[in-house]
Amino acid sequence: MDRLIFHIDVNSAYLSWSAVENLKNGSSVDLREIPAIIGGDMASRHGIVLAKSIPAKAYKITTGEPVAHALQKYPKLVIVPPNHQLYSEYSHRLMELLKTFSPIIEQVSIDECYMDFTDYIKDYPDPVTAATQIKDTVRNTFGFTVNVGISNNKLLAKMASDFQKPDKVHTLFPKEVPGKMWPLPVRDLFMVGKSAAATLEKLEILTIGDLAHMDIAILESHMKSHGRLIWEFANGIDDSPVQAEESELKGVGNSTTLSRDAETSADAKKVLRGLCDQVASRLKKYGQLAGMISTEIKYATFTNVSHQRQLPNVTDDAATLYHYACLLFDELWNGEPIRLLGVRTSKLTTEPEPIQMSLFDLPKTQREIKADKAAEELRKRFGDEVIKKGFP
Template sequence: MNQRLIFHIDVNSAYLSWSAVEKKKNGSPQDLREIPAIIGGDMASRHGVVLAKSIPAKAYGISTGEPVAHALRKCPHLVLEPPDHSLYAACSRRLMELLVTFCPAVEQVSIDECYMDFTDCLKNYESPAAAAALIKDTVRDTFGFTVNIGISTNKLLAKMASDFQKPDRVHTLFPEEIPARMWPLPVRDLFMVGKSSAAALAKLEIRTIGDLAHTDVAVLESHLKSHGRLIWEFANGLDESPVQTEESELKGVGNSTTLARDAETSADAKWVLRKLCQQVSGRLKRYGQLAGMVSTEIRYASFVRVSHQMQLPVSTDEEQVLYHHACLLFDELWNGEPVRLLGVRTSRLATEPEPVQMSLFDLPKTQKELRAERAMESLQAKFGKEIIKKGF
């Protein structure tokens, strides 16, 4: 069996890049990527945080997730651009449609990043680096924004590689490169090592990824439980998780997202859950599937993960039904701590033509209702979800 070849593709400062390209297309003389600029919400709103920053803004010490007000104190002439989530969804969709022309085995893990299992596609290219360079350059020349691509034998190392020098770069991190390229890095740079984990490791005098890799795993488990073993495995480059293509996901369709800033209120978390349910509903409809089960996942800032599932009263692909039950599950699960990641997943799928059990109070939709619903979906697919909103 051939050794796996995994690519991780990550859009460079996605929100800011996508907004910059759109503004340039509409005649703006400024390129947000070349000046101190951020994508951020209204300072008066609770979502007034930095969602993305330019490289010049980073030079002022501005970081993703901090309040816009703080960023303005660091750089008074900072340019603020409000987020355009419909634009970002469209850019993401076009990017994924392009990537599958190079390799069909693509797993999208967020709006701006994905993995490719390139193992069976390499025969068409001179080398892994040549294939990645072609993909990178095609994205830049086609869309006007750039990506970083990491190459390795597993997802963890490919992701670590894509985080090396940016933007518009290809990097490798094969197992034999780990001692020289990964172990000298601060332990905080390792995927899945958050602030609390880094603080706990510092008390054990573990400062670098190499320190972590060479620590007795039993010591780590005694301090960090199962998370200690996980990050020890990652520090040693161990990761057997497969690239989950859309075809392999048909037993369950879901999505999750790591938040730019921890959600500290139920309202903030449910705003994210609504967006996730929109995406899951859209994918179910695209695949012609109805879900009979929904689950909600929470990962806290401490990296503790909890999830719960429930059976739906009627199999569905409807966004509002999924959202209602995802919120019920969230209310059962949430312990009040800050939330770092949220996920919604559906299972017990049935193909659309199959009959579904109806409740006593369900009535079939009229032809007029069905035509209106399909017209709405067509408009949303063309112009974005925000073009039409349901009243609640």
Template sequence: MSKNERLIFHVDVNSAFLSWESVHRLAADPESIDLRTIPSAVGGDKQSRHGIVLAKSTQAKSFGIVTGEPLTHALQKCPSLVVVPPNFEVYTRYSERLMNLLSEYTPTLNQFSIDEAFLDMTDTYHLFGAPMDIANQIRDRVLKELGFTVNIGISTNKLLAKMASDFKKPNLCHSLFPSEIPEKMWPLPVEELFFVGKSAKAKFGILGIRSIYDLAHTNVNILKTHLGNKYSALIHEYANGIDEEPVEVTDPKAKGCGNSITLSQDVIDNAIAKQVLLALSETVGARLRSSNVSCSCITVEIKYTNFQTYTHQTVLPHQTNTTATIYEAACRLFDEFWDNSPIRLLGIRTTKLDDTDFSQISLFDNNQSDKFKKLDSAIDSIRNKYGIDSVKRASFLKKG
């Protein structure tokens, strides 16, 4: 490794939710069947039929089932598919155990999602051995100590490490050093490059760009005629394996906080919609308050039955994190732009977050909202004591 090069690992849990669900169930009942050995999936709410596949077993994958597809679709492909509901609290625990294990290898660790992490091993790898040996050691330890498999990608930056962890699965470690790019990365279809989605793939197709090689060897200015300026520059660098972003140990402050829900039945009644907005306001408000932040912008989202989505937003005169204030703004926005047709999804999102300024709030809030704040505090404490779902509005319980 030359002196300025970094050593970056990307660790990715194979079929995370399904693996964790299996380990969890086997721990509770050693006689139960290992979901990983049958066609199975972790999926959303079976009852309302609104779920999608969140994770699938290898056997389910052999039926052509892919993550993100509707459960009904997956069941058509494989009628015997065993579908289990997700258990996020359990997954969070396994995630924490994994991160704790990984943190033994470097202090420079960043959790990218519930089941992925980047490790900057530059300053610590010499304590443990050669890069590939360390990765295999981590992989073995995770399986032996925690019971599930991971893939680990090894390279000199985050992009290449992440691409490498996506190579052959499961339970494998791969390197993708810059010298290996022509052989290991450029032949791949362009949509396998991180940050190339459906839309970019289509535009690349127009330009005759099919592989990552094609993209890497296309003039950036050509890209900029069909895609955004910043995006073109970024994706061209990615295709050439360039990524200077450091592994950040501390995450940046949250920029927004929202809550949305696909309703178990389409809503056509204004009063019902308002009750849903109240429940959403309550969730968002509680989360803002627990983070000691307030918002200055509120957005309401409506998805109609044809899946067309619209948003409407407003900037508040003063920052707030009280349920009642969020709710009132959301109602006003909703009434301003709802076209009275059946609603599939409702959402509220708060942005322009800032540390709650108590002096400002006490200056501008009147006695009435003071009562609401007390109500919020009471609800919050119950949530904390009994769990977030213990307090629900009547409409929320009645729904469905």
């Protein structure tokens, strides 16, 4: 079975995270929608550009250039100083969310990671659908966007995630390399820096395709082992594994932004049913039982509230999760229109603990057990939406 690797990259991370935080604190201006940068400060005009908005890019402002130069290009540029503690917090929260889709994650910087999805694609119709769900869940949960690149290895997944931005999913499988990657300038290839690009251009190697078809002996004579490495990359060759940190899965959850605001308890609880069904399916996939559940509400005013409670018994049962998610919802909801709903579980374990059973937790009949197994098999084959339980 071929590997399936996703590369997830936050779009203009520092600027996006600062923009989201400003909006949460009541700002009426989204930094992502105006010419703005992260770096230095307005008073000193010192430092370099750490991140830029798309409107700032239109003025040819580039990451890494001095702030003073950026101001010469556009004097009305909005400059926001970096907040590294904030960025670290958003990065941590992002990685914890991504681990609910696949725990095999290699974080390579504060705003990007590789995910090995090989063992988890069976729960989705296809890789693009899975990646799109990940991308949309990040946007709906946090308010910032990511690009997801899809391939059979890390190199091609990373190259794919750098295609058109923001908030996009792109594939770059080996068969797509000639059409999608080879026409690109050689400087766009991962691991080809300014010095390497200058050397390649002297050899009249201008595109990644030129590099892929170059005699490797000539490359090694000019660039030694680095010549072989970038030749392999130009040909889409990369066997490096996703090196996940050894850490336990801490939580499994899901959330969704509603196409229309929910204005009644009944409408909201219909959404909670589907979320609990999906969360239960993932718990089963990971072989986990949840000991804690939380319900999240985002109102139409963008105010967030959430509440959690200990479950009486650890479980992966959708009906049980739904029962307690509704109890939490009833405690939380103030009657205002709802924009987003989320259900998350934590305190995961692989083994049930000795418990005092309640009437709510009576053992299932053989018919119920068989029905659950049949439903789970259908979801694995055709996706989460193919069948849903009718909860009380």
